[in-house]
Amino acid sequence: MDPNKSFKHLPHKTIERLSQYRRALLICLNNGKSHIFSHEIAQIQHITSVQVRRDLMLIGYSGTLRKGYNIQELIDLIGEIIDSNEGINVAVVGMGNLGRALINYFSGKRHKLSIVAGFDTNPDKIGNYMNGVECFSVEDMHKIVKEKDITIGIITVPASQTTEICDLLVESGIKGILNYTPKPVNVPDEIYLEEYDMITTLEKVAFYVKLPDEAPETKQSKARP
Amino acid sequence: MDPNKSFKHLPHKTIERLSQYRRALLICLNNGKSHIFSHEIAQIQHITSVQVRRDLMLIGYSGTLRKGYNIQELIDLIGEIIDSNEGINVAVVGMGNLGRALINYFSGKRHKLSIVAGFDTNPDKIGNYMNGVECFSVEDMHKIVKEKDITIGIITVPASQTTEICDLLVESGIKGILNYTPKPVNVPDEIYLEEYDMITTLEKVAFYVKLPDEAPETKQSKARP
DNA sequence: CAATTCCTGTTAATAGTTTAACAGGGCAAA
């Protein structure tokens, strides 16, 4: 890959779609396909083929006329762009239902991204394992984050504890935070923050469902939205 | 409220923010506040006061100069816009960790929106209650959806079952679907669809975390988005 | 009662994202 090429300025939405393209492509590869057309990717993702071609143009990948894109090559390229070389370690704070759901999602996947620790305040949970992920006390967060080189924290605690936990993560030296609680948090500018609120999403669906006539159909705010 | 006023064309993002404003306002009300400034709302939500004022302008609400907005009035107005008169019934399909997390989030809340049923394929779960929500067999979906007048379905099953479950929901006559699995689904145009994929979001955070220099800070992709 | 400050409401400008339009090249069929 051209080392002069920087992908820093790719649109946010393109980054999200690349992640999705890759997962769809991996499935296609497992099904024995070697090439794929932009309109096929588009159909899987419910978007237009123009958008797919535009995204691939932005990352500088070219397909073959009348043959489409080489799936393996494209998977590799997307990996070069969105994965980090070293692998990234993630912690889940709050081992309730949501935290466990996230750990389940990731267990057994061969991502460059791994959940390597859980945290909770409940003494009964500390020391337990969930799909190979150990649960630690939030009091030990600073130590564990350093030891395990954790750079991303996912907050899945009850809303009442959100602020406190977020501050703890920041103090521990985390670089990115994904907040799944309905309570917005404050972080320093140098920390990347993404917030997603399930209640808001459900209320939004309810709003468009109750509308008398045709509602615009949105695909994935996706963290967005 | 002016009956001629239609809120059909409010921006998607505004709808999402209204839901969030309301929740923040309810907390303020409980704390004994009666009025609030746009910059106070903005600070809570990590947005600019201009955006708050713009959103409120769009819904036609006026504040008082040097006094701010009447919290109770604003809560009521937001309710008139985003709530439906009759209340909306929701089902969660997939009573795993994620499904249970959603039910927990909603239990005890006095929303116009209530989760009134869970579905699962696991016979061991059928008949159980979670926070007052009964778990039914997916085979009975059509019947239960009709009986309980369910209009929204939330999909929280494993990705491998997503398509099948989505089709079942559509056949049952649901009007809106919120898909939390990483597998995109197809629905007829008249059904409102929102998809959110946690893996994508986490990969996005990882992308911006690994970037050498300053990353743009986003607040809430939020359904999605 | 000026001058100042604070906060709202609105319009204008900018930024971000999607969609439309089209140029072009290769395969296929006649």
Added chain:
DNA sequence: TTTGCCCTGTTAAACTATTAACAGGAATTG
């Protein structure tokens, strides 16, 4: 080989969303 079709790559336009700019009114101060 010519015609038609299919698919890519790119530029331009449209659309959506955020931010800047500013007009204006009420409380506040000197």
